[in-house]
Amino acid sequence: MKRKSLWVLTTTVVLSLVALLIYGCNASPDRTSESPDNRSLVYGLIQSDIPFQYPVLSEGEKPDVNPGEELWVITKPNSVLSPGTQPAQAQQGQQTPQPTDDQSPTTGTLAIQKDQQFIPIPLKHTDVKARISGYIASVAVTQQFHNPYPEKIEAVYVFPLPENAGINEFIMTIGTRKIRGIIREREEATKIYNQAKQQGYVASLMTQERPNIFTQRVANIEPGKQIDIEIRYFHTLTYQDGGYEWVFPMVVGPRYNPAGSTDGVGAVGTSAVGQSGQKTEVAYLKPTQRSGHDISLEVDLNAGVTLEALSSVNHVIRQQNRGPGQVVVQLDASDTIPNKDFVLRYRVAGAVVKTALMVTADPAGTGGYFTLMLVPPAELKNLPRRAVEMVFVVDTSGSMSGEPLSQAKRAATVALGKMLPTDTFQIVQFAGSASQMAESPLNVTPASRKTGEQYLANLNEGGGTEMLQGINKALDFPHDENRTRVVAFMTDGYIGNETQILRALYAKLADSKVFSFGVGSSTNRYLLDNMARIGNGTTAYLPLNTNPEPVMDAYFERISHPALSNIALAFDGMKVTDIYPRQVPDLFVGQPVIITGRYTGTPQAGSVTITGRAGQEKLTTRMPVTAENTQANPGIRTVWARMKIADLSDTALRDNVDVTKDIRATALEYGLMSAYTAFVAVDSQTKTTGDHGTTIAVPVPMPDGVRYDTTVNEGTKPQP
Amino acid sequence: MKSITLMGILALGLLLCVSAVLALQPQTPPATNPVTDPFTAVDIWVDSGRQALGAYQFELTLERGKGEIVGLEGGEHPAFAQPPYYDPAALSGQRIIVAAYQVTAPLPTGKTRVARVHLQLHGDIKPQYVVKLIASCGAAGETIPATAGAQETLQGDR
Numbered sequence: 001m002k003r004k005s006l007w008v009l010t011t012t013v014v015l016s017l018v019a020l021l022i023y024g025c026n027a028s029p030d031r032t033s034e035s036p037d038n039r040s041l042v043y044g045l046i047q048s049d050i051p052f053q054y055p056v057l058s059e060g061e062k063p064d065v066n067p068g069e070e071l072w073v074i075t076k077p078n079s080v081l082s083p084g085t086q087p088a089q090a091q092q093g094q095q096t097p098q099p100t101d102d103q104s105p106t107t108g109t110l111a112i113q114k115d116q117q118f119i120p121i122p123l124k125h126t127d128v129k130a131r132i133s134g135y136i137a138s139v140a141v142t143q144q145f146h147n148p149y150p151e152k153i154e155a156v157y158v159f160p161l162p163e164n165a166g167i168n169e170f171i172m173t174i175g176t177r178k179i180r181g182i183i184r185e186r187e188e189a190t191k192i193y194n195q196a197k198q199q200g201y202v203a204s205l206m207t208q209e210r211p212n213i214f215t216q217r218v219a220n221i222e223p224g225k226q227i228d229i230e231i232r233y234f235h236t237l238t239y240q241d242g243g244y245e246w247v248f249p250m251v252v253g254p255r256y257n258p259a260g261s262t263d264g265v266g267a268v269g270t271s272a273v274g275q276s277g278q279k280t281e282v283a284y285l286k287p288t289q290r291s292g293h294d295i296s297l298e299v300d301l302n303a304g305v306t307l308e309a310l311s312s313v314n315h316v317i318r319q320q321n322r323g324p325g326q327v328v329v330q331l332d333a334s335d336t337i338p339n340k341d342f343v344l345r346y347r348v349a350g351a352v353v354k355t356a357l358m359v360t361a362d363p364a365g366t367g368g369y370f371t372l373m374l375v376p377p378a379e380l381k382n383l384p385r386r387a388v389e390m391v392f393v394v395d396t397s398g399s400m401s402g403e404p405l406s407q408a409k410r411a412a413t414v415a416l417g418k419m420l421p422t423d424t425f426q427i428v429q430f431a432g433s434a435s436q437m438a439e440s441p442l443n444v445t446p447a448s449r450k451t452g453e454q455y456l457a458n459l460n461e462g463g464g465t466e467m468l469q470g471i472n473k474a475l476d477f478p479h480d481e482n483r484t485r486v487v488a489f490m491t492d493g494y495i496g497n498e499t500q501i502l503r504a505l506y507a508k509l510a511d512s513k514v515f516s517f518g519v520g521s522s523t524n525r526y527l528l529d530n531m532a533r534i535g536n537g538t539t540a541y542l543p544l545n546t547n548p549e550p551v552m553d554a555y556f557e558r559i560s561h562p563a564l565s566n567i568a569l570a571f572d573g574m575k576v577t578d579i580y581p582r583q584v585p586d587l588f589v590g591q592p593v594i595i596t597g598r599y600t601g602t603p604q605a606g607s608v609t610i611t612g613r614a615g616q617e618k619l620t621t622r623m624p625v626t627a628e629n630t631q632a633n634p635g636i637r638t639v640w641a642r643m644k645i646a647d648l649s650d651t652a653l654r655d656n657v658d659v660t661k662d663i664r665a666t667a668l669e670y671g672l673m674s675a676y677t678a679f680v681a682v683d684s685q686t687k688t689t690g691d692h693g694t695t696i697a698v699p700v701p702m703p704d705g706v707r708y709d710t711t712v713n714e715g716t717k718p719q720p
Numbered sequence: 721m722k723s724i725t726l727m728g729i730l731a732l733g734l735l736l737c738v739s740a741v742l743a744l745q746p747q748t749p750p751a752t753n754p755v756t757d758p759f760t761a762v763d764i765w766v767d768s769g770r771q772a773l774g775a776y777q778f779e780l781t782l783e784r785g786k787g788e789i790v791g792l793e794g795g796e797h798p799a800f801a802q803p804p805y806y807d808p809a810a811l812s813g814q815r816i817i818v819a820a821y822q823v824t825a826p827l828p829t830g831k832t833r834v835a836r837v838h839l840q841l842h843g844d845i846k847p848q849y850v851v852k853l854i855a856s857c858g859a860a861g862e863t864i865p866a867t868a869g870a871q872e873t874l875q876g877d878r
Contacts, residue, residue: 171803172791177793178794178801179791179792179793179803179838180791180792180793180803180804180805181791182789182790182791182792182811183811192788192790195840196759196840199757199758203790364809665812668808668809668811668812669808669809669812670808670809671808671809680790681790681791682759682791682838682840683791683838684761684790684791684873685761685838685873685875687759687875
């Protein structure tokens with residue numbers, strides 16, 4: 001019995017083991033999911049029976065969806081024609097690009113034929129199409145990259161956009177195919193891009209280096225091929241002294257970075273790419289060199305009311321009238337080198353702003369978003385100003401050499417002539433160091449004016465841009481209790497340490513007011529606008545080769561009356577929340593301010609009451625908000641999110657707190673570019689052969705009027 | 721004793737047989753398709769039958785495997801050739817929701833590819849793609865019945 005049992009037991013165990021092993025070898029958790037050919041997979045279907053309102057959602061209309069469902073719709077913007085995408089032909093006889101460290105795109109060696117006028121580069125053309133409605137612009141920028149070399153390349157291009165641009169679309173075009181880029185956390189997007197690049201996929205990545213400086217990377221461009229990148233953004237125009245201004249920057253000016261900094265923006269020659277030691281770097285063409293990169297620009301302007309004057313500050317333009325208040329402006333074919341800001345100015349009929357309030361419904365809620373242009377109370381013009389202690393701060397660094405410094409001197413001289421006998425003035429100059437005209441501010445007299453004019457005339461140019469020293473000199477000396485200190489900064493703003501400068505302003509400002517004057521054709525508007533904002537002043541721009549008198553007249557008109565400060569707003573007819581900027585800027589004569597916010601419910605006709613202090617007086621003014629001056633604009637949601645990000649950034653500057661998480665969350669929720677998010681696009685269907693090719697930094701022309709020899713590091717000398 | 725020896729020989733013989741059978745077995749297939757290339761694309765189609773498709777909205781879910789969207793392309797019909805829009809707010813919650821609409825004719829009928837989603841896959845297991853059609857509308861904006869699905873794009877299919 002024992003033997004028999006043992007036999008049965010052993011046989012059972014062995015057979016079970018065999019069965020188990022064989023079964024285990026063939027088992028698959030879900031064989032039904034495998035495709036017949038192991039490549040093409042077909043997956044489950046779900047019947048749609050969810051009601052859907054269409055056309056998508058009217059303003060204030062609530063979508064009809066089942067509980068828990070998310071109905072999400074985006075308003076489709078008006079189409080903007082893309083330029084042709086004919087593939088470029090490989091240039092014959094070009095040098096082969098040299099391989100570089102793939103992790104450091106800006107360290108590539110630019111392979112170009114030197115000492116020749118024409119320099120083939122990977123960026124062929126930039127096309128700009130803008131549509132302006134009221135005071136909001138929708139802009140599409142298409143950058144046409146191509147590969148004129150015989151080998152595969154990665155193109156890296158550092159370029160400017162307006163500092164208040166809410167960039168919410170990014171599309172990569174390969175031939176006839178268009179791939180929408182996806183917003184991601186910056187590190188994540190960079191990682192995706194690098195992996196795609198390493199594996200030979202055509203990919204692109206756009207990152208933000210400053211609010212007005214961006215880097216575009218396009219990987220695996222094969223010889224003769226073209227890849228277009230289209231960027232779209234919304235932003236608000238400025239309104240000053242009765243006129244609107246729309247600006248499109250075309251080139252990043254050469255920045256100075258204080259010794260020891262690595263987070264700046266380097267300026268190098270084409271033979272010194274990668275040698276600036278800065279996180280971001282711009283390569284510049286010599287004055288004798290030209291690339292094939294040109295620009296076309298078209299603005300479709302619908303003012304809503306009759307246009308009274310329209311002009312371009314820096315460019316030759318052509319215009320076609322399309323009806324009352326409607327005009328199309330184009331860059332003239334004779335002026336297509338992208339080396340200066342395009343600045344379009346125009347006035348509209350009537351003394352007051354007609355379209356102060358603009359609204360858009362939130363597709364995901366019951367309320368919406370609005371922008372509002374706050375117009376200064378008319379009473380401000382009747383109030384006299386206090387005596388001022390004027391401090392002119394003149395940038396005499398290398399980038400201001402020549403015409404920019406001459407223009408700054410002319411402007412300061414004009415201003416001296418407009419000062420009152422009750423005022424005092426001081427002149428500070430800064431470059432590698434700072435110095436001042438007199439021990440203490442001088443009373444305004446005919447003699448002291450001459451002293452000032454002589455001091456200005458004798459200012460020499462050259463050296464670095466230690467702006468911090470200029471700020472210290474202008475703000476550190478004891479305040480005159482009987483006068484308002486007004487600091488007038490005259491600079492191109494070509495520095496890479498903006499954060500340090502803006503923080504210093506917050507720390508040292510006290511009761512002073514700072515007005516910034518951007519001198520030149522391509523100034524650092526992010527720095528200049530923020531200096532003025534922090535300093536409770538305003539910004540003005542002094543183009544080259546123009547009479548500075550009108551600009552200085554407007555400036556003196558502004559400081560000749562007290563500003564409305566400590567502003568509080570009360571809305572009647574609208575329940576509003578989340579207003580940005582949270583601290584409404586001071587209102588000066590002739591200088592409205594745009595704010596944005598959210599509303600709940602449906603906006604009704606009503607009014608906005610503005611209360612504030614002007615000198616010793618308390619002023620209150622009411623702005624009617626009616627259906628007549630209410631416009632709908634789909635870009636307002638983006639403008640609101642962008643202004644929220646700017647406000648968060650300002651909080652970080654002022655209070656030295658970390659707002660990274662808040663900015664990132666806002667940018668991701670609204671699909672916006674920011675310092676902590678980036679756009680990435682990968683074409684998984686275009687895998688090129690070989691390794692990822694050579695990295696080529698796109699060199700750019702020097703800004704008009706700026707000297708190459710005083711600003712650009714060619715690798716053999718320290719940065720000026 | 722003889723019986724014990726016999727049982728031992730039998731057991732040994734069975735084990736040898738098992739070993740031989742195992743040696744002849746093909747290599748074990750994976751639980752699901754392995755990821756051969758982390759970058760891939762999925763074509764999304766919508767079938768609106770005889771009715772013209774004017775708008776759609778869907779959610780793409782990756783089941784079993786992991787991946788993230790790295791690009792969004794339009795479909796084959798001219799009405800939906802432009803890249804559709806994605807919901808950034810949903811994306812920040814790890815959801816892929818895509819939508820597009822077209823108001824001008826001609827609009828597609830029947831089964832048409834409306835979008836191509838470029839993805840980067842993570843891990844060793846290729847995910848299953850599930851499409852949930854959230855909304856589908858006709859030319860006048862009326863809700864119409866439709867089905868949707870996903871099909872992995874063949875490499876190099878442009």
